[in-house]
Structure formats: structure tokens, C-alpha cells
Amino acid sequence: MNRFTKLEGVAAPFLRANVDTDMIIPMTRLVGTSRADIEASGFALFRFNGDGTENPDFVLNQPVWKGAPILLAGDNFGCGSSREAAVWALAGMGIRVVIAPSFGDIFYNNCFQNGMLPVELPIAAIEELAEEMRASPGNARVTVDLERQIVVSPRGRELPFKVEANRRDALLQGLDDIGVTLTHRDAIAAWQAKDRAARPWVWLKA
Amino acid sequence: MAGLTLFDKIWRPHVIADLGGGFALLHLDRILVHDLSGARALEEVEEKGHRVARPELVFATPDHAVSTQPGRTEDTFPVGGRMLRAMRRRTAQHGIRLFDLDQDGTGIVHVIGPELGITLPGVTLVCGDSHTCTHGGMGALAFGIGSSELVHALATQTLAQRTPKTMRLRFEGALPAGVTAKDMILHAIGRLGTAGGTGYAVEYAGSAVRGLPMEARFTLCNLSIEMGNKIGMVAPDDTTYQYIDGRDFAPRGAALEAAIAHWRTLPSDADARFDAEHVIDMKEVAPQITWGTSPEHVIAVDQAIPDPARAPDANRKAAWESALKYQGLEPGRPIAGTRVDWVFIGSCTNSRISDLRAAATIAKGRRTAAHVTAWVVPGSRRVKEQAEAEGLDKVFLAAGFHWREPGCSMCVASNGETVPPGQRSVSTSNRNFASRQGPDARTHLASPAMAAAAAIAGAITDVRRI
Structure with a gap:
């Protein structure tokens, strides 16, 4: 798993609510395409015009925000389909942190699998971050510090956030989660042996 | 405790x-x-x-x-x-x-x-x-x-x-005319919103749920994720055990009896506590149709298209405006009568035999409107064979529907089967996201009977009037 510790950079505001994973990576750019195609297709629905040219009105196409490693997002970000390619597509745009009031559950899990940090903050705090970014375009930076679990605003305000300890550790250390699980190998085998006796109907033959 | x-x-x-x-x-x-x-x-x-x-x-x-x-x-x-x-x-x-x-x-x-x-x-x-x-x-x-x-x-x-946290959503009362499990869950999403259940496992309960046959329970649970709930459940009961009996990988005989004895212990205890509780009175639920580009953009089929000026907050006002523009709809007009180009009956939401029977009941002896292309895509090979044994394929074909092979098809359009750009579809699937059914396709979610009715009328139609 990719590590994540601390990052300082431009935070681009795109506060639309209910951004679903179809918007982040549509099926037409997912089936039969390569990982490189996917990484070049983030937010395709907003980012490109019908003829494939860039839509200059889309915030992440504007010079100030293009390539921002931090995305300021709206409620329920990443809802909908379980496609993990949504995270790959965001990463392909250079995004390493998404700050939103809430996330789709499956997208939230998928982030951690790819060294992407989803940060939950209240919408008011996100709107203030967006204001501070817009007040000083080109200069303002946001810092996200996973070790201290704080977001530092361009004006230096510290905003604490919560993240589960085991997820934080996995990101900080870049742990291989299958490897971690397999340290429980004996417990898994014991559970299965006990369950086979208790619920034989679950245990099908090969 | x-x-x-x-x-x-x-x-x-x-x-x-x-x-x-x-x-x-x-x-x-x-x-x-x-x-x-x-x-x-x-x-x-x-x-x-x-x-x-x-x-x-x-x-x-x-x-x-x-x-x-x-x-x-x-x-x-x-x-x-x-x-x-x-x-x-x-x-x-x-x-x-x-x-x-x-x-x-x-x-x-x-x-x-x-x-x-x-x-x-x-x-x-x-x-x-x-x-x-x-x-x-x-x-x-x-x-x-x-x-x-x-x-x-x-x-x-x-x-x-x-x-996850736990939520119980109770549907109480009898199902009104024309109302199916699809309408129940779309109505609930309209009330709670697409993020209403995020972080919760939801249990559907109440007298209306207890009365639902198994296939309707799958439809109900299918749209849980559209309400934000990664997990949706209905407690098993005799309806469940009857459904299971004789299925290929299910236990049989004494093993089934032992399993049922265990399963009977699973329903929530009378004094179980949930982190959130909601109740829906079935009298309030009418046949539903989505108007926008999120499953929460849903109304009863006899209602008017919502006006963004009346949206509860600025965020939703912007979302409603963008949805109406994408869908090519005017606020304030009745949604019924909106002209439809495509109808898709299928998907993991509504492609089981009971869904096809409901659609066939509407299709029987009628014809699809000349400008409508209507597809019926059974959910599995066994569903297809059962439908053919009942003659449903002939009912659909005689009415002008296409009868197809099983698969996800136009719900997710990952097999190249798409609604053409700009065209309007009534679909029994689960997502009306922009470009979901194909680039620039416009989707309205509804039950199988509502979809069949739209195919016949060539427009969004109140199934209760057929």
C-alpha cells in the first residue's frame, strides 16, 4: 500500500454535493481501457467537451487549480458504484487528499487502499478553506498532516480530523493489509473449524 | 441490556x-x-x-x-x-x-x-x-x-x-394500488436523501415488508446503496424458507431443518435498539418516477416537476437546476405525459420473473408506441426459461418489445448497449446518474409496470390509469 504522511499544496474547491463515481470515471472510459487511460480520465464528464477538448469552465481545468493535490468537496462525495477506478482517476489528476463533509462508504474504503486520504470536516469548515484559497489564488496552501490529524488552513488555522487508528497506521507505514490479516491466520482457521460444526450448511464442498 | x-x-x-x-x-x-x-x-x-x-x-x-x-x-x-x-x-x-x-x-x-x-x-x-x-x-x-x-x-x-451503525426503516400499512417494492424504496430515498443512510446498515421492517414476496424484498434491498446504506436487510421468515427449499446450493432435508432452526433466531429482538429509526406510512406512497439525475430526485407520477426556486438549500437548488437542464425538463409541469424514446426492463433491481410478469400484464394485448424502443432483458438464464415457459416472451414480442438474453445491459451500459445521446428512457434499473445509460442519455427510474406503461403510451404514464 502507498504511504501517506503529510502533504502541503493547493486545495481546489469543487463543493458540489453527491458527486458519484460515474461522474469521476464513466463506464465508457473504464471498460476495455488501460490503467493509463483511466488515470487520464478523472472527472471526464465535467473536464472534457464532447469533442475531447478541455472545458475551460470546469474548476480543475483552471490554471490556478489544475494539478491541485487536495480536493475540497461536497456532501456524499464518491457515492454510487463501487468502482475503485474512481480513486485511480483522481490520483491520475494528482489528487492525494479529498476533504468532504461525508463520503460514499465504498469509495471511502477504496481511498485507503490506494494511499489516498479521505478527510471528513464539517461543510462550514470546508467552505472557509475554500474562501481562504480563493482569497489568495496561486499563493495559498493547505497542509494535511496525518500524524497529527490536522488540516492547516492557508491562514494557519488548525482543523483537527478523525481517522480510525488502524487506517491511520496503515497509511503512515504503508502496510500491506493482506499481510496484516494473515498474521491472524490461526484465528481464521480456528473460527472456520468452529463454524463448520455450528453451521454445516454454509460449508460447501469443492 | x-x-x-x-x-x-x-x-x-x-x-x-x-x-x-x-x-x-x-x-x-x-x-x-x-x-x-x-x-x-x-x-x-x-x-x-x-x-x-x-x-x-x-x-x-x-x-x-x-x-x-x-x-x-x-x-x-x-x-x-x-x-x-x-x-x-x-x-x-x-x-x-x-x-x-x-x-x-x-x-x-x-x-x-x-x-x-x-x-x-x-x-x-x-x-x-x-x-x-x-x-x-x-x-x-x-x-x-x-x-x-x-x-x-x-x-x-x-x-x-x-x-456500521444500525438503522430501521419501517413501512407500515397495505400497499396502495399500483405500488410495488420499487416505489417503496424510491419514496424512502426521496425522503431520506442519497446520503441519508451513509454509515448505517438498514433493516427494512413493518407490516408492508413482512407481506412482500422474496423477489420484492431483493428489489427493496437493491436500492439501499442509493440511500447511502452499504448494507440493507430484511429478516428471514417463512416466506424466506419456502423460497430457499430445493435451491441448488441450499441445505436439504434434515440439514435444512437445522438451518431453519438457526435462522429463526436471527430476527431483531423486540427490545433491540437501533441508532436511527424511520417510519413510512404506506398511505403516502404512490407509484414513483425519478425526474432528475440522482435517485433522490423522485416524485409520485401524478406530481409536478419540482421548481429549484423551492429547493430547501442553495446546494440542492444548484443540483436541481443542473438536473433539469440535463434532463431537458421544465419545472412546474406534470411529469406524466413527458415523451419517452426508450424503455428498459431489466437489471439486478427488476429483472426477476415476478417483474417480467408485472410488465407482461400491462403489455398483454397492447402495442408499444411507434416512436419507442422497448427492451426486456431477463436477469438470468433461468428467469428467461421460466418466462418463455409461461409465454411471456410471446406477450412482449406481440406488443412490440424486444426479448433479449440475460445480462446487466443498459442499466450500466458496460457492454456497449446504450440509450442514444439526448434520448429519454424509462428504466427499471437503479441509477439515473448523468450519462449512466450512455453518454447524454436521460433516465427516469420506475417499476416494471410503470416502465411497460410508458412503452405503451410513449410517455411517462400513471400505471393506475391503465
Whole structure:
């Protein structure tokens, strides 16, 4: 798993609510395409015009925000389909942190699998971050510090956030989660042996 | 001490290790894989130096990327053919059961799981697809996962998961005329919103749910994720046990009796406490239709298209305006009468035999409007065969509908089958997102009977008037 510790950079505001994973990576750019195609297709629905040219009105196409490693997002970000390619597509745009009031559950899990940090903050705090970014375009930076679990605003305000300890550790250390699980190998085998006796109907033959 | 919920009674015994901070290492009783991500996940298990932990508990089927054209072959959609061959090779290598194209048992993964008795009450089940919540209709604890989690699941038969909060959503009263499980859940999403259930496992309860047949319970649970709930469930009861009896992978005879005795202990205790409770009075539920580009953009079919000026907040005002523009609709006008170009009856939401019967009842003896293209895509090979045995295919064909092969088809359009740009579709599927059914396609979600009625009338129509 990719590590994540601390990052300082431009935070681009795109506060639309209910951004679903179809918007982040549509099926037409997912089936039969390569990982490189996917990484070049983030937010395709907003980012490109019908003829494939860039839509200059889309915030992440504007010079100030293009390539921002931090995305300021709206409620329920990443809802909908379980496609993990949504995270790959965001990463392909250079995004390493998404700050939103809430996330789709499956997208939230998928982030951690790819060294992407989803940060939950209240919408008011996100709107203030967006204001501070817009007040000083080109200069303002946001810092996200996973070790201290704080977001530092361009004006230096510290905003604490919560993240589960085991997820934080996995990101900080870049742990291989299958490897971690397999340290429980004996417990898994014991559970299965006990369950086979208790619920034989679950245990099908090969 | 308060009693336990259905969710608690399945989750807790499946915890192999408490990982702290609300996280648990959970045993998985069933893993389902499909053609979009199956082969790649199996390949990655090998690349990482692991084996599939319990191949006998893993099942595979091609559904997302197969053509549904009559007379199809695996290469009718060539990209899908490549994915299927890769999945065939990998599943054979690992000893995983594959319900191959056009073989008995094949079909949409969330249709065949219950149909074959792979899904059972009390099991934990995952699949790399967000609509895995469908299986909760059986009283299973089922949820969708991403591709990395799928690799972890295959390699270990476990997943580390955050324990969700619990929610109960009760539907009380009798189903009014024309109202189906699809209308119940769309109405609920309209009330709670697409993020209303985020972080919660929802149990559907109440007298209206108890009266639902199994297939309707799958429809109800299918849209849980559209309300934000990764997990949706209905407690098992006699309706469940009757459905299970005789299914391919379900226990039989004395084993079934023993299983039922266990399953009877699963329903939530009378004094169980939920983190959130909601009640819907069935008298308030009418046949539903979505108008916008989110499942929460839903109204009763006899209502007017909402006016963004009356949106509850600025965010939703902007979302409503953008949705109306995309959909080409004017606020304030009745939604009924809106001209429709396409009708799609199918998907893991509404492609089971009872759905096809409901649509056929409307189609029988009528004709689709001349400007409408209407598809019926059964959810599985067995559903297709059953429908043909009942003559439903002939009813649809005589009425001008297309009768197709099983698969996900136009719900997700990952097999190249799309609604053309700018055209309007009434669909029995689960997502009306912009460009979901094809680039610039406009989708309205509804029940199978409502979809069939739209095909006949050539416009969005109140099924109660037919």
C-alpha cells in the first residue's frame, strides 16, 4: 500500500454535493481501457467537451487549480458504484487528499487502499478553506498532516480530523493489509473449524 | 441490556478478531465475482504471492460485459469476450465455480446468488459491485466492495471492516394500488436523501415488508446503496424458507431443518435498539418516477416537476437546476405525459420473473408506441426459461418489445448497449446518474409496470390509469 504522511499544496474547491463515481470515471472510459487511460480520465464528464477538448469552465481545468493535490468537496462525495477506478482517476489528476463533509462508504474504503486520504470536516469548515484559497489564488496552501490529524488552513488555522487508528497506521507505514490479516491466520482457521460444526450448511464442498 | 438487531446477530458471530477503533476482521461466507473485475482480481491474488483461500465459497458469472443481443456469442461484444475468457481461465485454475455464458445458472450476479441458493440467511457475502446489498433480502449481511478489498477477500476469506451503525426503516400499512417494492424504496430515498443512510446498515421492517414476496424484498434491498446504506436487510421468515427449499446450493432435508432452526433466531429482538429509526406510512406512497439525475430526485407520477426556486438549500437548488437542464425538463409541469424514446426492463433491481410478469400484464394485448424502443432483458438464464415457459416472451414480442438474453445491459451500459445521446428512457434499473445509460442519455427510474406503461403510451404514464 502507498504511504501517506503529510502533504502541503493547493486545495481546489469543487463543493458540489453527491458527486458519484460515474461522474469521476464513466463506464465508457473504464471498460476495455488501460490503467493509463483511466488515470487520464478523472472527472471526464465535467473536464472534457464532447469533442475531447478541455472545458475551460470546469474548476480543475483552471490554471490556478489544475494539478491541485487536495480536493475540497461536497456532501456524499464518491457515492454510487463501487468502482475503485474512481480513486485511480483522481490520483491520475494528482489528487492525494479529498476533504468532504461525508463520503460514499465504498469509495471511502477504496481511498485507503490506494494511499489516498479521505478527510471528513464539517461543510462550514470546508467552505472557509475554500474562501481562504480563493482569497489568495496561486499563493495559498493547505497542509494535511496525518500524524497529527490536522488540516492547516492557508491562514494557519488548525482543523483537527478523525481517522480510525488502524487506517491511520496503515497509511503512515504503508502496510500491506493482506499481510496484516494473515498474521491472524490461526484465528481464521480456528473460527472456520468452529463454524463448520455450528453451521454445516454454509460449508460447501469443492 | 437492550436486545440485539438482525445485523448484530450476523455481524458479531462473524468477527474473527477485534482490530480496535470499531474495526473488525470479519469472516466472509460467500464471495461472488463478475466479469468486469473478476479475472483481474484473481490475477492480482497470484501476483501478490497468495492463493484463493476458499475457492469452494467463491462463485463467478459473466454479466456486466456480455451482449444481450438475441443469438449472441461471447464475442458479440468483443471486449466482454476477452474479459470472459480471462475469467474462465482464472476460475478454472483456482477451482472456482463459474456459471459460464449461456450455461444453466448464469445471469446477473445479484439475481443468481439467491436463485441458486448460494445466498442464504445469516451469511456474510461480498462482491465487487455496490448493488451487493440486494442479497440482504434473504436476511444475509451483504455489501459491495472495491477491487483491492476483493483481492483481500479472495486471498483471506475475510475483510477488515468498520462496524456500521444500525438503522430501521419501517413501512407500515397495505400497499396502495399500483405500488410495488420499487416505489417503496424510491419514496424512502426521496425522503431520506442519497446520503441519508451513509454509515448505517438498514433493516427494512413493518407490516408492508413482512407481506412482500422474496423477489420484492431483493428489489427493496437493491436500492439501499442509493440511500447511502452499504448494507440493507430484511429478516428471514417463512416466506424466506419456502423460497430457499430445493435451491441448488441450499441445505436439504434434515440439514435444512437445522438451518431453519438457526435462522429463526436471527430476527431483531423486540427490545433491540437501533441508532436511527424511520417510519413510512404506506398511505403516502404512490407509484414513483425519478425526474432528475440522482435517485433522490423522485416524485409520485401524478406530481409536478419540482421548481429549484423551492429547493430547501442553495446546494440542492444548484443540483436541481443542473438536473433539469440535463434532463431537458421544465419545472412546474406534470411529469406524466413527458415523451419517452426508450424503455428498459431489466437489471439486478427488476429483472426477476415476478417483474417480467408485472410488465407482461400491462403489455398483454397492447402495442408499444411507434416512436419507442422497448427492451426486456431477463436477469438470468433461468428467469428467461421460466418466462418463455409461461409465454411471456410471446406477450412482449406481440406488443412490440424486444426479448433479449440475460445480462446487466443498459442499466450500466458496460457492454456497449446504450440509450442514444439526448434520448429519454424509462428504466427499471437503479441509477439515473448523468450519462449512466450512455453518454447524454436521460433516465427516469420506475417499476416494471410503470416502465411497460410508458412503452405503451410513449410517455411517462400513471400505471393506475391503465
